Amino acid sequence: MTKTGNERHLLERLLDTPHLAHVVPRLQPEVLHRVIQTWGLEDCGELVALATPSQLSSIFDLDLWRPARAGLDEELDAARFGLWLEVLLESGPECAAEKLAGMDVELVIAALAQHIRVFDLAALPSALTDGEEPAADRRGLGDGSSCEIAGYSVEARRTDAWDAIVAVLIALDADHAACFDRVMRGCRRLSNSTPEIDGLDDLLTDSEQDLFELTIEREQRREEQGYATPAQARAFLQMARQIDLRQAAPPPSPIVRAYFGAVESAATVDADAAADGSTGGATDGGRGEAAPPPSAPLAATENADPEIAAGTEILLEAGVLAQPPRALLEGSHDRPPRFACVQGHMQRARDLDPDACSRRTEELAYLVNTLVAGCAVQTRPIEPREASDAVVAVCNLGLENWPSHWLTAEARRDAAPVDAVSALPEDFLVHHDLVAVFQVGWTVLYRDVAMFAAERLIGVLANLKVRDRESQGELDALRTALTRRWREGAPWLARDALDVVMILDMPAWAALRGLIDEFPVVHAGIAARASGGIRAVSASAFEFISENRQIASVRGFLETLPTTLGGEARDPGR
Numbered sequence: 251m252t253k254t255g256n257e258r259h260l261l262e263r264l265l266d267t268p269h270l271a272h273v274v275p276r277l278q279p280e281v282l283h284r285v286i287q288t289w290g291l292e293d294c295g296e297l298v299a300l301a302t303p304s305q306l307s308s309i310f311d312l313d314l315w316r317p318a319r320a321g322l323d324e325e326l327d328a329a330r331f332g333l334w335l336e337v338l339l340e341s342g343p344e345c346a347a348e349k350l351a352g353m354d355v356e357l358v359i360a361a362l363a364q365h366i367r368v369f370d371l372a373a374l375p376s377a378l379t380d381g382e383e384p385a386a387d388r389r390g391l392g393d394g395s396s397c398e399i400a401g402y403s404v405e406a407r408r409t410d411a412w413d414a415i416v417a418v419l420i421a422l423d424a425d426h427a428a429c430f431d432r433v434m435r436g437c438r439r440l441s442n443s444t445p446e447i448d449g450l451d452d453l454l455t456d457s458e459q460d461l462f463e464l465t466i467e468r469e470q471r472r473e474e475q476g477y478a479t480p481a482q483a484r485a486f487l488q489m490a491r492q493i494d495l496r497q498a499a500p501p502p503s504p505i506v507r508a509y510f511g512a513v514e515s516a517a518t519v520d521a522d523a524a525a526d527g528s529t530g531g532a533t534d535g536g537r538g539e540a541a542p543p544p545s546a547p548l549a550a551t552e553n554a555d556p557e558i559a560a561g562t563e564i565l566l567e568a569g570v571l572a573q574p575p576r577a578l579l580e581g582s583h584d585r586p587p588r589f590a591c592v593q594g595h596m597q598r599a600r601d602l603d604p605d606a607c608s609r610r611t612e613e614l615a616y617l618v619n620t621l622v623a624g625c626a627v628q629t630r631p632i633e634p635r636e637a638s639d640a641v642v643a644v645c646n647l648g649l650e651n652w653p654s655h656w657l658t659a660e661a662r663r664d665a666a667p668v669d670a671v672s673a674l675p676e677d678f679l680v681h682h683d684l685v686a687v688f689q690v691g692w693t694v695l696y697r698d699v700a701m702f703a704a705e706r707l708i709g710v711l712a713n714l715k716v717r718d719r720e721s722q723g724e725l726d727a728l729r730t731a732l733t734r735r736w737r738e739g740a741p742w743l744a745r746d747a748l749d750v751v752m753i754l755d756m757p758a759w760a761a762l763r764g765l766i767d768e769f770p771v772v773h774a775g776i777a778a779r780a781s782g783g784i785r786a787v788s789a790s791a792f793e794f795i796s797e798n799r800q801i802a803s804v805r806g807f808l809e810t811l812p813t814t815l816g817g818e819a820r821d822p823g824r
Contacts, residue, residue, distance in 0.1 A: 261289045265296055274300035279308030286313070291337055298334075299341035303352025310334075310357065311468055320626030323480045326461060328364035332411025339414045343421035350418060351426040359436035360460050365415055368437040369403045399423060402434050476615065478509065483624025487768075490689040491696040491739075495653050500686040509616065588796045592646040592687075599679040606680045613684040617641040627769045628792070629745070640769070643794035645684055648691030649674060650798050698801050699770035704741035706808045707762060708733050714815055716754075724750035732766075742767045754815045761807060764792050772800050776807045 267273060274282070274297055282305060286294050291313075301309070314331055315324040338346035350358055395406035397416055400423045406412045422430035440457045469479045478486075486505045493501065600607040621637040632640060652674060679687075711729035716722050728751070731744040745766060751759040757773075764773040774791035795801065 261293060270297075271300050275302050275305070277305070279305050280312070283309050283312045291333060295337045295340040298337055299345055301349075303349055306349055307353050307357075310353070311471065314357075314361070315465075315468065317480065317631075320629065320631040324465075326361060326364070326464070328361065328408070329410060331361040332365060332408075332414065335411050335414040335418055339417055343417045344425060346414075346418045347421035347425055351422065351429040355429065355432055355436070356460070357464060359433055359440070360457070360464055362415065362433065363437050363440040363457055363460075365406065365408055365411060366437060367405045367407060367441040368434050369405075369441060370438065371398060371401050371403050400430070400434075402438070473509070476619065478616065478619045478623045480623045482509065483620040483622075486620055487624055487692065490692040493689050493693040495651075495690065495693065498655070500656055500682075500689070503685060503689070506616070506685050510612075588800075589642050589646050591649050592642055595649065595674070595676070595679045598676045602677050603680045610679055610684050614638075614641060614645075617645075617685065617688050621769075625769050627771060628764065628767065632769070640794050641688065643796035644691035644695065645687045646691070646796040647694055647798070648687035648689070649678075651690055651694050652678075652687065653690075694801070695770050695795060699765055699795060699804060700741060700767060701736065701739075703762065703765040703770070703804065703808060704732055704736045706811065707766070708736060710811045710815060713812075716816070721750060721753060740768075751815070758811065758814050765804060770795060772804060776803055 264270075277285070282297070282301060285297060286309070291298075298306070314327055314334070316327045316330070317324050335346065338349055395409050395412050397404050399416070399419050404416070404419065419430065419434075422433065440460065442456060473479065482505055486503065489503065489505070596607065596610060599610060618634065618637045618641050621632050621640055622634055625632060627636075627640070654673075657675070708729055711725055711732070714725060716725065724747075728744070728747040731747045732741055735741045735744040745763060748759060748763055748766070751762060761773040761776050764771045771792040772795055774793070793800075795804075
């Protein structure tokens with residue numbers, strides 16, 4: 251991670267903060283994770299050493315699980331776990347062993363099993379005959395990456411964190427013998443040979459089964475905390491693309507209903523446990539011990555203890571901690587005026603019914619989590635802060651396109667003023683949820699941007715001829731792939747084939763890649779063309795579509811494609 255001079259200065263100031271050992275344990279795990287994301291794990295070793303095992307367990311839930319590609323299910327990242335061990339080891343093997351001993355032992359076993367094989371030394375000779383080499387799946391990497399620890403033979407599957415793993419295991423054996431023995435027995439179980447395929451079953455291996463169970467347990471924990479799983483997020487977003495705006499009323503979403511039901515149930519259990527003075531049966535580190543209550547969050551700067559005030563100031567300055575809470579979606583100087591519609595409705599809901607406004611805020615948080623977990627923009631993950639703007643933009647578009655026949659008879663007869671921008675009653679968000687509003691905007695984006703752009707491009711390609719035979723072949727392949735994916739309802743799966751358009755017109759290629767996407771966006775080049783401004787813009791510069799006027803500019807751009815690409819298009823059957 252490349253850091254600016256100011257970022258390095260802020261990190262140095264934070265590390266020099268008096269009473270840092272009192273500040274770090276009081277940080278919420280999410281905040282400490284943002285610190286690590288801001289400055290990089292390698293530079294945060296001193297902070298990590300001060301974190302409690304409970305904090306690290308929660309941070310591992312956030313940091314160790316990553317999707318192979320944006321929007322896919324998250325998997326345990328063995329390389330990231332190895333880096334964590336190396337960072338923990340900077341404070342000494344004893345410190346690293348103490349941290350691991352306080353964590354979920356099943357997670358430690360599953361992560362270590364991605365790096366090492368473990369066997370009983372006493373069992374190895376009986377498995378070999380005189381002069382016979384160990385079987386391939388019982389050998390190390392052949393470069394000396396093996397050792398003996400407390401009666402176990404440890405062999406490397408990968409070497410990126412081998413030295414750190416050996417040092418931590420030796421320290422575990424010395425200071426936490428019971429945890430060491432449990433870890434080694436677990437890794438030994440996961441080191442068995444792969445069963446012979448007999449064609450009669452297709453069972454998971456022990457390692458795969460353990461990872462599956464860990465994934466399920468993590469998803470359950472995160473659901474209780476308000477996070478959406480990638481599978482649930484993808485399912486919701488796919489269903490939201492298919493909303494029929496001609497039906498009599500907005501359709502309920504069973505996924506959203508189940509999500510909020512689970513959150514409310516978890517909140518009820520926590521409230522009952524708090525009332526009883528119990529911990530709700532939580533355990534720490536898989537050791538069967540009651541988990542300590544979560545540490546108190548840092549207070550606002552003006553109310554903080556003097557010993558932690560300096561650290562809080564630095565985190566605020568670096569943008570890691572948020573400024574004192576303010577009303578969601580309140581107008582700000584840097585917020586684009588195109589969000590005025592949803593901002594205005596949220597403000598009126600706040601004035602008319604604070605409880606309804608609170609529910610709308612919870613729905614916004616759900617939608618942000620859903621985009622982060624299950625969607626990509628230009629093939630990359632959506633950042634949480636970016637997802638917040640994205641959700642507001644889609645909701646703004648949904649308000650502009652809300653079907654008038656979905657308003658209740660009472661609302662149509664209501665004497666309340668009508669919003670001039672959206673033509674909806676000013677108390678609209680008191681009676682309607684933002685999930686339905688988002689679904690309308692998401693459907694419009696899919697139907698009028700992604701699918702429409704793909705359809706128009708297919709028509710242009712049908713009549714587009716170039717002299718270069720190789721390029722013509724690639725254009726024909728693009729039309730074939732795009733047509734197939736368009737008929738399947740997912741034209742963005744053919745985006746890689748769009749690269750051939752680059753040789754015809756670079757700005758058009760960048761614009762089409764933004765439009766034909768699972769999250770369609772307007773490339774900055776479209777706005778530049780419409781205004782006659784500068785054409786030299788970054789290929790990744792875009793803005794979220796929040797208004798119908800932006801969709802109109804997209805259609806204007808698509809109408810110019812035949813001329814831009816140098817061919818004559820026929821109507822693709824609209």
